[in-house]
Amino acid sequence: MKTITTTTPLLPEATAQQLAAELTELAQQERTTLGVADANYLLKLVQWQRIFAITGRVLMLGCFWSAWFLLPAVLLLALAKIIDNMEIGHNVLHGQYDFLQHRYLNSKHFEWDIACDAKSWQRTHNFEHHTFTNIIGKDRDFGYGLLRLSNDFRWRLRNLWQVFTYFMLSTLFQWGVSYHELAAQRVFFGKKKADRHTQVSDHELKRAFFGKGFKQLAKDYVFFPLLCWPVFGWVLLGNFLANLIRNWWTATVIFCGHFTEQVYTFKEEDCHNESRGQWFYRQMLGSSNFTGPRWLHILTGHLSCQIEHHLFPDLPAWRYPALAKKVQQIAKRHGIPYNTGSFAGQYLTVLRRILRYSLPG
Amino acid sequence: MKSVLTRHITESMLVQSSVRSYFEPLVRLLVPHYRAGAIAAKVLKIKKQAGYVWLTLKPSSGFNGFLPGQHIDLSCEINGSRVQRTFSICSSLQEFQQNGTIDLAIKLVANGQLSRWLERSVLLGSWLYMSKAQGEFVLKQQKPLCLIAAGSGITPIRAMLLSISRMTQPITLIYSYRGDGVFNDDFRALAAEFPLFNFIAHDTENSPRLSVDSIMQHISDPAATDFYLCGPTPMIQQLKPALQQLGHRVSSESFGGVSSDALVQAVTFHRESAQQQVSGQGTLLQLAEQAGLNPRYGCRRGICQQCQCQKLQGQVKNLLTGELSGAGAEPIQLCISEAVTSVDIRL
Ligand code: FES
Numbered sequence: 289m290k291t292i293t294t295t296t297p298l299l300p301e302a303t304a305q306q307l308a309a310e311l312t313e314l315a316q317q318e319r320t321t322l323g324v325a326d327a328n329y330l331l332k333l334v335q336w337q338r339i340f341a342i343t344g345r346v347l348m349l350g351c352f353w354s355a356w357f358l359l360p361a362v363l364l365l366a367l368a369k370i371i372d373n374m375e376i377g378h379n380v381l382h383g384q385y386d387f388l389q390h391r392y393l394n395s396k397h398f399e400w401d402i403a404c405d406a407k408s409w410q411r412t413h414n415f416e417h418h419t420f421t422n423i424i425g426k427d428r429d430f431g432y433g434l435l436r437l438s439n440d441f442r443w444r445l446r447n448l449w450q451v452f453t454y455f456m457l458s459t460l461f462q463w464g465v466s467y468h469e470l471a472a473q474r475v476f477f478g479k480k481k482a483d484r485h486t487q488v489s490d491h492e493l494k495r496a497f498f499g500k501g502f503k504q505l506a507k508d509y510v511f512f513p514l515l516c517w518p519v520f521g522w523v524l525l526g527n528f529l530a531n532l533i534r535n536w537w538t539a540t541v542i543f544c545g546h547f548t549e550q551v552y553t554f555k556e557e558d559c560h561n562e563s564r565g566q567w568f569y570r571q572m573l574g575s576s577n578f579t580g581p582r583w584l585h586i587l588t589g590h591l592s593c594q595i596e597h598h599l600f601p602d603l604p605a606w607r608y609p610a611l612a613k614k615v616q617q618i619a620k621r622h623g624i625p626y627n628t629g630s631f632a633g634q635y636l637t638v639l640r641r642i643l644r645y646s647l648p649g
Numbered sequence: 650m651k652s653v654l655t656r657h658i659t660e661s662m663l664v665q666s667s668v669r670s671y672f673e674p675l676v677r678l679l680v681p682h683y684r685a686g687a688i689a690a691k692v693l694k695i696k697k698q699a700g701y702v703w704l705t706l707k708p709s710s711g712f713n714g715f716l717p718g719q720h721i722d723l724s725c726e727i728n729g730s731r732v733q734r735t736f737s738i739c740s741s742l743q744e745f746q747q748n749g750t751i752d753l754a755i756k757l758v759a760n761g762q763l764s765r766w767l768e769r770s771v772l773l774g775s776w777l778y779m780s781k782a783q784g785e786f787v788l789k790q791q792k793p794l795c796l797i798a799a800g801s802g803i804t805p806i807r808a809m810l811l812s813i814s815r816m817t818q819p820i821t822l823i824y825s826y827r828g829d830g831v832f833n834d835d836f837r838a839l840a841a842e843f844p845l846f847n848f849i850a851h852d853t854e855n856s857p858r859l860s861v862d863s864i865m866q867h868i869s870d871p872a873a874t875d876f877y878l879c880g881p882t883p884m885i886q887q888l889k890p891a892l893q894q895l896g897h898r899v900s901s902e903s904f905g906g907v908s909s910d911a912l913v914q915a916v917t918f919h920r921e922s923a924q925q926q927v928s929g930q931g932t933l934l935q936l937a938e939q940a941g942l943n944p945r946y947g948c949r950r951g952i953c954q955q956c957q958c959q960k961l962q963g964q965v966k967n968l969l970t971g972e973l974s975g976a977g978a979e980p981i982q983l984c985i986s987e988a989v990t991s992v993d994i995r996l
Contacts, residue, residue, distance in 0.1 A: 316970060327729030328774050335673040372664075382952040386980050389731035391686045392670045395954055396980070401664045417946030485947055503661035511662055557871075601952060 293503050296552040296573060303622050304565030310618050311568050326604045333376055333586075334393070340370035344530070345512065351522035358526055365530035367587075370537055371603045372401045374589025379605045381406055382414060388601075402534075402644050403504045405496035411488070412469045418601050422546065422574030423554045428472055430546065430553065431456065432464065438553045439475070443648035449640075450646050454550060458539035459532065461502075470497055512626035540635065545594035548576040549637040550627045571598035572619060576627035577612065578634045585609060596625065673925075682776035687724065689720050689776045690714045693750060695767075699829040701801075702755045702767045705740075708779060715751070715782030717742055717812040718805040720952040722777050722780040723753065723759055727766050729765075734763050737805035737879075738782065738817075753829070756801040762975045772913070786902040793818050793869055797835055797859065797888070801827040805902065806879055811835065811951040821867055825859050825880070850885040858885070861891045914988035919961065920944055920996045932968065933994060934983035937964030944983055944996055951985040963992030
């Protein structure tokens with residue numbers, strides 16, 4: 289078994305500055321090319337998403353004649369949800385397309401087909417996760433407070449069965465994401481942390497959590513089934529399966545982005561007043577990519593280019609594969625590890641990491 | 650009540666704030682110019698004249714008319730991005746009733762993103778997008794009136810005057826411009842038609858700026874006269890209080906921020922209906938905090954977009970990239986923006 293990297297290599301400040309200059313230059317160049325291509329890409333994406341969603345829902349009616357209709361229907365609906373959450377939702381909510389000044393596809397107004405309230409996700413994900421990536425104790429995305437994925441955490445008995453916990457987390461992923469901020473703020477359980485900066489009251493958090501969750505449940509398990517009354521049960525089942533597929537898929541993709549074996553973690557005290565270059569460096573060490581055909585990139589919301597996403601979270605994601613080549617060259621020039629591999633290969637190392645840290649030591 | 654319910658249902662069923670925005674992408678496959686939440690308008694005529702681009706637009710059926718003096722938000726898609734500015738309608742009501750068209754006279758501004766694009770790239774027969782007509786700057790009473798316009802402030806006043814079919818009260822128009830009075834012919838024709846209409850063209854190239862005294866010289870019955878002012882902010886700030894002090898009723902509309910070379914710019918934060926003006930050095934986030942406004946923020950270094958707000962007008966500099974923004978409405982990140990001109994921000 290490969291050894292899992294534990295000590296994070298340091299980058300001399302001079303190199304960090306150069307790194308920052310080169311990456312900033314790269315982003316600037318890319319920014320000058322933003323324009324109608326992005327608008328058209330986004331439009332096409334949303335058109336396909338609508339077509340998949342509507343066809344999927346309509347096909348479910350076919351269960352009136354044959355249960356076989358359920359299969360394509362579920363796949364299409366799951367596909368629509370995945371595109372909505374990943375390539376549209378995740379990226380629009382990052383503000384990647386805000387320069388288009390689109391009336392509703394922008395980071396202020398977009399809402400996605402998932403249990404998590406978009407605003408709550410933006411606070412934890414865009415702010416916490418992207419600012420403090422892989423800093424133990426500050427980026428709660430690292431292990432989600434459930435899994436032990438590095439030696440920075442003390443081993444506990446419950447880590448023994450964390451493969452099972454991981455499976456459950458994937459299965460209920462949308463609820464995990466939606467509960468994420470409430471867990472951090474100790475809304476229901478635990479003692480408040482004194483140093484947490486928050487601008488949203490517990491009351492608002494609860495309202496958003498229950499409000500959005502309720503709407504989603506009502507849609508998939510009450511409204512649409514009732515609307516298709518004679519096949520009520522089939523529609524209910526179909527929606528459930530579509531959500532399940534989406535949950536597994538998104539969880540898998542996200543785990544491949546930060547929990548592969550070669551990903552590094554950081555200590556809070558090392559990141560105080562870090563320079564822009566060191567921040568870039570941390571993003572590169574804290575993320576991992578995987579390769580694959582174009583459709584795979586799209587279905588992952590281009591989180592397959594997690595490194596580029598973390599370096600340039602506000603550039604339209606479909607541009608990442610092209611940027612990746614240049615970033616990889618820059619990394620090579622400065623001797624910075626660049627973690628990439630096949631989807632299956634990367635996922636295997638995720639599983640290994642989860643298993644490895646189930647045991648103490 | 651009903652609308653709240655429908656909104657809730659749309660929000661849960663379609664995960665969209667409106668049914669239109671759910672279906673818009675698909676409708677655009679058939680009707681490419683369709684946009685949810687906007688009125689598409691076809692460009693029927695383009696005329697370039699004396700520093701103005703003159704557009705004749707035919708709004709689609711969603712547009713339900715206007716009161717002369719009102720303005721619309723016009724948005725154009727420039728290289729895929731929506732750029733929006735506000736313009737007064739300058740054509741008459743009759744023209745809209747007869748042909749279903751409205752005219753906009755858009756002044757060319759040196760670095761004006763939208764006006765320059767209109768000058769260079771807008772095509773006959775293409776589609777622009779507009780809002781419904783809005784604004785309170787409309788003629789109200791049957792009293793002697795004095796209308797004062799400066800620069801492109803003439804556009805709403807032109808619409809008001811050309812829409813009058815029977816003039817029953819004395820109206821004086823004082824139009825202050827520099828060099829070429831683009832609309833003078835229209836007003837001279839009007840003066841020939843209506844004896845009660847008095848037109849004074851005031852070219853600032855060879856005469857001093859307007860003052861209350863010079864205005865009063867042109868008015869026969871000052872005590873009974875109401876005033877309508879439209880022009881750049883500094884002019885309104887100068888004339889309006891002076892006229893009000895003399896006991897006149899004054900309606901006004903102003904446009905444009907005051908741009909200056911001073912390092913410290915006035916920043917106005919709008920929140921709901923309240924406004925607060927601050928000036929000082931630092932990022933807009935720091936200024937808002939100094940003003941005790943508690944804006945939302947996260948990383949404070951341009952990563953997370955938590956501090957994103959809508960800039961209503963004015964230019965800012967992005968401290969990360971050094972880029973200057975446009976002058977119109979657009980989202981900006983408070984934590985990495987510094988005011989370059991006076992700026993209005995909605996929190
Ligand atoms: S506070 Fe994070 S982008 Fe401004």
